[in-house]
Amino acid sequence: MLNPVTxxxxxxxxxxADVPVLVDFWAEWCGPCKAIDPMLxxxxxxxxxxxxxxxxxxxxxxxxxxxxNVRSMPTFILFKNGSPVDMRVGAAxxxxxxxxxxxxxxx
Numbered sequence: 082m083l084n085p086v087t088x089x090x091x092x093x094x095x096x097x098a099d100v101p102v103l104v105d106f107w108a109e110w111c112g113p114c115k116a117i118d119p120m121l122x123x124x125x126x127x128x129x130x131x132x133x134x135x136x137x138x139x140x141x142x143x144x145x146x147x148x149x150n151v152r153s154m155p156t157f158i159l160f161k162n163g164s165p166v167d168m169r170v171g172a173a174x175x176x177x178x179x180x181x182x183x184x185x186x187x188x
Contacts, residue, residue, distance in 0.1 A: 083121060083136040084124035088144040091137070096163040098133055101186045104158050105136040108148065111154040123178045131187040159186055 083105060086094045093185055095102045097182075105121060107114035118136075125134045139146045139154060149165060157174075159167040166186060 083118065083125065083134055086135045086137050086142075088142045091142075091145050091163070094159050096133060100131065100133050101159060101166075101183070102133045102135060103183060104160065105134065106137055106149075106151045106154065106156040106158065108139045108154045110140075113157040117155060117172045117174065119178070120174075120176050123176060124183065125155050127185060128187070132183045136150060148164075159183070161186055165180045 084094070086104070088155070095104055103121075105114075105117075121134055121136075125132075128134075137145055139151060145151075151158075153170050155170075155172055157169045158165050167182070
């Protein structure tokens with residue numbers, strides 16, 4: 082299970098992190114969001130401490146969804162040094178593609 086964050090914990094867990102953080106914006110009604118979770122957990126295991134992956138329930142955390150203009154599920158926003166640096170939308174992401182993308186920001 083990915084580490085869940087909320088509007089209340091976003092600043093500490095994401096913006097204040099000392100490593101890049103990938104935020105998985107998902108929704109309960111989103112089948113592709115649930116389908117991609119096992120791959121994200123595997124990516125987290127492969128990357129270890131280089132990148133942190135967290136999940137944010139978009140249906141319960143409107144402030145963060147609005148602040149980062151999330152309009153589709155799933156949306157993945159990568160934060161580095163407290164700022165969004167890259168974004169991907171949709172579940173058509175491969176394990177290898179995620180690893181390559183995240184490692185490119187882990188330096």
